[in-house]
Amino acid sequence: MTAQAAFAQSNKGCSDAPVLKERGQREVFCGLTGIVWLHRKIQDAFFLVVGSRTCAHLIQSAAGVMIFAEPRFATAIMEERDLAGLADANDELDRIVGQLLERRPDIKLLFLVGSCPSEVIKLDLSRSAERLSARHSPAVRVLNYSGSGIETTFTQGEDACLASLVPELALESADSDKSLLVVGALADVVEDQFRRLFDSLGIGPVAFLPPRRSSELPSVGPHTRYLLAQPFLGDTARALEERGAKRLNAPFPLGAEGTTAWLRAAADAWGIDGDRFEAVVEAPRTRARKALEPHRFRLANKRIFFFPDSQLEIPLARFVSSELGMNPLEVGTPYLHREHLGSELAQLRSDIVLSEGQDVEKQLDRCRTSSPDLVVCGLGLANPLEAEGIATKWSIELLFTPIQGYEQAGDLAELFARPLVRRTKLEV
Amino acid sequence: MQLTLWTYEGPPHVGAMRIATAMDRVHYVLHAPQGDTYADLLFTMIERRDQRPPVTYTTFQARDLGGDTAELFKTAAKEAFDRFQPEALMVGASCTAELIQDDPGGLAAALQLPVPVVPLELPAYQKKENWGAAETFYQMVRRCAASHMPAGDWQRPARDPGRQPRCNLLGPSALGFRHRDDVTEITRLLDALGIDVHVVAPLGARPVDLARLGEADFNVVLYPEIAKTAADWLARTFKQPATTVVPIGVGATEDFIREVAEIAEIDPTTALASHQSRLPWYSRSVDSTYLTGKRVFIFGDATHAIAAARIAKDELGFEVVGLGTYSREFARDVRAVAKELGLEPLITDEYLEVERAVADAAPELVLGTQMERHIAKRLGIPSAVISAPIHVQDFPARYAPQMGFEGANVIFDTWVHPLMMGLEEHLLGMFREDFEFHDGAAPSHLSHGGASEPISVEVPLEPSSNADVMPLWAEDAERELKKIPFFVRGKARRNTEAFATERGLTAITLETLYDAKAYYSR
Ligand code: SF4
Ligand code: SF4
Numbered sequence: 001m002t003a004q005a006a007f008a009q010s011n012k013g014c015s016d017a018p019v020l021k022e023r024g025q026r027e028v029f030c031g032l033t034g035i036v037w038l039h040r041k042i043q044d045a046f047f048l049v050v051g052s053r054t055c056a057h058l059i060q061s062a063a064g065v066m067i068f069a070e071p072r073f074a075t076a077i078m079e080e081r082d083l084a085g086l087a088d089a090n091d092e093l094d095r096i097v098g099q100l101l102e103r104r105p106d107i108k109l110l111f112l113v114g115s116c117p118s119e120v121i122k123l124d125l126s127r128s129a130e131r132l133s134a135r136h137s138p139a140v141r142v143l144n145y146s147g148s149g150i151e152t153t154f155t156q157g158e159d160a161c162l163a164s165l166v167p168e169l170a171l172e173s174a175d176s177d178k179s180l181l182v183v184g185a186l187a188d189v190v191e192d193q194f195r196r197l198f199d200s201l202g203i204g205p206v207a208f209l210p211p212r213r214s215s216e217l218p219s220v221g222p223h224t225r226y227l228l229a230q231p232f233l234g235d236t237a238r239a240l241e242e243r244g245a246k247r248l249n250a251p252f253p254l255g256a257e258g259t260t261a262w263l264r265a266a267a268d269a270w271g272i273d274g275d276r277f278e279a280v281v282e283a284p285r286t287r288a289r290k291a292l293e294p295h296r297f298r299l300a301n302k303r304i305f306f307f308p309d310s311q312l313e314i315p316l317a318r319f320v321s322s323e324l325g326m327n328p329l330e331v332g333t334p335y336l337h338r339e340h341l342g343s344e345l346a347q348l349r350s351d352i353v354l355s356e357g358q359d360v361e362k363q364l365d366r367c368r369t370s371s372p373d374l375v376v377c378g379l380g381l382a383n384p385l386e387a388e389g390i391a392t393k394w395s396i397e398l399l400f401t402p403i404q405g406y407e408q409a410g411d412l413a414e415l416f417a418r419p420l421v422r423r424t425k426l427e428v
Numbered sequence: 429m430q431l432t433l434w435t436y437e438g439p440p441h442v443g444a445m446r447i448a449t450a451m452d453r454v455h456y457v458l459h460a461p462q463g464d465t466y467a468d469l470l471f472t473m474i475e476r477r478d479q480r481p482p483v484t485y486t487t488f489q490a491r492d493l494g495g496d497t498a499e500l501f502k503t504a505a506k507e508a509f510d511r512f513q514p515e516a517l518m519v520g521a522s523c524t525a526e527l528i529q530d531d532p533g534g535l536a537a538a539l540q541l542p543v544p545v546v547p548l549e550l551p552a553y554q555k556k557e558n559w560g561a562a563e564t565f566y567q568m569v570r571r572c573a574a575s576h577m578p579a580g581d582w583q584r585p586a587r588d589p590g591r592q593p594r595c596n597l598l599g600p601s602a603l604g605f606r607h608r609d610d611v612t613e614i615t616r617l618l619d620a621l622g623i624d625v626h627v628v629a630p631l632g633a634r635p636v637d638l639a640r641l642g643e644a645d646f647n648v649v650l651y652p653e654i655a656k657t658a659a660d661w662l663a664r665t666f667k668q669p670a671t672t673v674v675p676i677g678v679g680a681t682e683d684f685i686r687e688v689a690e691i692a693e694i695d696p697t698t699a700l701a702s703h704q705s706r707l708p709w710y711s712r713s714v715d716s717t718y719l720t721g722k723r724v725f726i727f728g729d730a731t732h733a734i735a736a737a738r739i740a741k742d743e744l745g746f747e748v749v750g751l752g753t754y755s756r757e758f759a760r761d762v763r764a765v766a767k768e769l770g771l772e773p774l775i776t777d778e779y780l781e782v783e784r785a786v787a788d789a790a791p792e793l794v795l796g797t798q799m800e801r802h803i804a805k806r807l808g809i810p811s812a813v814i815s816a817p818i819h820v821q822d823f824p825a826r827y828a829p830q831m832g833f834e835g836a837n838v839i840f841d842t843w844v845h846p847l848m849m850g851l852e853e854h855l856l857g858m859f860r861e862d863f864e865f866h867d868g869a870a871p872s873h874l875s876h877g878g879a880s881e882p883i884s885v886e887v888p889l890e891p892s893s894n895a896d897v898m899p900l901w902a903e904d905a906e907r908e909l910k911k912i913p914f915f916v917r918g919k920a921r922r923n924t925e926a927f928a929t930e931r932g933l934t935a936i937t938l939e940t941l942y943d944a945k946a947y948y949s950r
Binding site: 024025026027028029030031032033050052053054055056057058060061062070071073074075076077078079080082083087089092093095096099100116117119120121148149150151153361378379380381382383384386387 | 431433465551
């Protein structure tokens with residue numbers, strides 16, 4: 001079955017399925033976590049969290065490795081003096097930013113990232129950003145967004161960051177032709193592959209948000225068509241729409257079929273005919289399908305349970321079910337963005353439990369009862385579940401590893417297969 | 429505000445989690461936003477625990493702030509109690525909840541639970557992880573032992589001579605550096621002395637065990653950072669003396685035996701005579717000659733840094749060229765030791781400052797936390813980990829205590845191994861003219877992938893203060909310097925530069941190099 005056919009079926013799948021909404025303990029990182037991959041992506045940007053020791057500890061624990069003595073992120077840790085009003089928080093922030101920029105003349109874009117403490121004490125970082133931008137321009141542009149745990153979960157930090165970039169994008173010139181904007185942080189290698197594919201298809205000009213350098217911010221306007229590369233970009237999409245850009249409705253570029261349908265959405269908008277499209281995607285799609293083959297053999301009919309974490313859960317459930325023949329039991333997501341996930345939901349079987357929000361204890365109960373073969377969950381839950389005899393895949397790896405596009409389809413499947421393969425090897 | 433890149437300690441509620449996780453049948457309800465649940469992974473991933481920490485987070489959101497976050501807390505506490513049925517409930521707030529002032533202690537008390545509720549007030553904007561652990565342990569001990577408190581003028585009666593002396597082991601906790609193995613080692617040591625271990629806490633203790641602490645004759649404080657506050661209270665309340673020597677290293681272990689024997693009123697002679705550490709002989713054997721005067725930089729929590737300094741100097745014959753700690757609470761002790769060694773102590777929790785100090789001291793071995801291990805790796809210096817903060821690899825599968833005589837064996841191996849590798853590399857380097865070997869090839873143990881250069885620091889470190897008058901190396905002198913084994917090369921470079929600077933030379937020639945060598949070998 002071709003991708004177009006797969007995604008065109010009018011079967012509504014999970015589109016109207018009831019959603020289990022839960023309120024209880026959420027076992028999810030906050031939006032600050034996005035800094036871990038965003039700072040690698042935008043190479044001249046620095047992320048300054050205005051927060052507490054907890055915030056600093058979270059990023060450090062999520063990043064796990066300390067490859068760089070001076071990473072391009074840091075925390076301005078608020079202390080008693082700042083809270084008691086003994087020190088003016090704005091003066092303090094100005095001092096720290098001054099200190100930082102003096103030390104790092106290579107920084108061209110500075111994000112002030114709000115945290116729970118800065119928001120609870122109502123520190124207005126947008127005004128700070130304006131003030132500091134005025135002071136340090138043109139050398140450095142200062143923006144702000146919230147990565148706080150009271151406002152954002154995990155990947156929403158990227159959404160907030162990208163949304164803060166949208167007002168900075170230049171307006172496309174009035175006579176410009178249609179242009180394509182790919183939105184959502186992708187590994188450089190994936191970005192380059194997509195760029196080549198769009199070139200061969202004759203789709204262009206193509207730009208990516210976020211760019212690798214702040215000087216390469218794309219322009220935007222009514223002629224901009226954008227494709228979401230990540231499923232968690234609700235605010236960014238809204239901001240782009242306000243600038244006149246239009247979203248190309250598509251699933252997400254995961255797996256051979258997901259990638260094909262995603263590219264197809266752009267090809268349709270550019271009026272590329274079927275033959276040309278086939279000629280371009282045929283070879284990489286075949287490669288991807290071939291790469292999936294051995295994994296499908298291992299994974300078909302295995303039962304999989306997704307804890308809510310990255311908001312990638314629904315597209316991933318679609319990928320593992322339609323391309324690997326796996327059997328999703330429950331698919332949890334921190335937030336369910338129906339519009340952006342429409343074509344993914346339509347592909348899911350209607351008897352799958354969709355859950356939004358979380359009560360981790362109750363969800364663990366459901367998970368145990370449903371006795372899945374594989375559980376996708378965060379780092380806090382993985383080893384305890386393994387100790388109970390349940391195989392797990394850590395969801396954070398799905399964000400730190402390149403998984404999008406044809407050439408990564410096999411790698412993505414391998415991430416799901418590896419824990420199961422490992423179990424068959426161990427004899428202890 | 430303080431600009432922070434990497435932190436040595438987490439917030440104080442993480443310290444409380446280390447106590448809750450170490451103990452049995454307690455539960456901690458933490459008023460905190462969802463992101464704070466990251467702390468679970470410290471225990472499940474770094475320590476490879478097979479259970480989630482016994483912590484429930486309320487995970488309030490912005491939309492709850494206008495409404496009733498207090499109600500949310502009560503529901504969470506009630507549900508956690510019903511589900512986990514703990515014997516004691518700890519309640520508290522993380523940094524964000526501290527700002528909204530919901531009073532978790534009062535709210536939990538209102539639930540009228542049938543178990544002790546221990547409210548923890550851990551000021552997140554002033555204090556840090558170790559302080560939080562110490563305060564939590566103290567509060568737990570106080571609360572659980574309260575009903576057994578004797579009158580203020582009570583005096584501890586003399587031990588019935590028919591009964592073996594008994595002590596508590598205080599301080600081992602979750603996420604501690606080798607705590608579990610230290611407990612085993614010290615329990616064996618005490619057993620050999622004829623002393624019973626009554627309660628180990630917090631590691632493995634139930635609230636009812638804390639209630640029995642007063643029954644022991646004295647307390648052994650294994651980790652002052654965590655147990656000192658509680659031990660001081662027990663000394664006042666139950667008139668229990670506490671040990672002050674931490675038994676890390678051969679000398680300290682012997683001192684510890686003497687101290688314990690004195691408190692317990694027993695004779696230490698046999699125990700001291702029969703000690704079985706291989707460190708003294710290994711250190712004296714000729715193979716170890718090359719360890720003499722090795723320049724070592726030490727940084728860690730106060731307990732481990734102080735112990736390391738003594739071992740390095742007295743038991744391995746190293747030269748300690750830097751000593752510091754991030755534990756401000758115990759800075760005084762570290763200052764005292766540094767003074768004895770004639771060093772300026774480094775009391776800081778700023779990572780970059782430590783990195784600078786290491787680079788300036790040009791040591792041949794760095795003993796520190798995981799943070800210093802990374803510094804050393806970048807600078808191409810051998811290193812070993814001696815203190816938290818630690819990483820998954822610091823929880824080895826094998827038995828590897830730091831304390832007691834076996835601990836001293838482990839320490840000898842772990843510190844000397846990276847240096848031995850250095851020697852081996854030099855022997856290989858003697859064949860440098862052979863085509864397989866070239867000077868650019870990094871020692872295999874210093875880098876993961878055999879990269880030819882140590883990973884360089886993103887931004888150059890600030891030049892040392894006298895950089896402007898630093899003499900220049902002539903090409904032939906520089907070439908000659910490269911022929912010197914890399915593990916003494918740093919020292920040779922520093923000595924030569926110091927020699928030249930003192931004499932106001934602007935260039936270092938081959939001549940200067942050898943003049944300096946002669947000067948320093950006098
Ligand atoms: S694996 Fe990475 S993070 Fe862990 S110790 Fe080695 S370098 Fe550090
Ligand atoms: S949840 Fe809030 S307080 Fe906790 S780390 Fe995230 S931003 Fe900081």
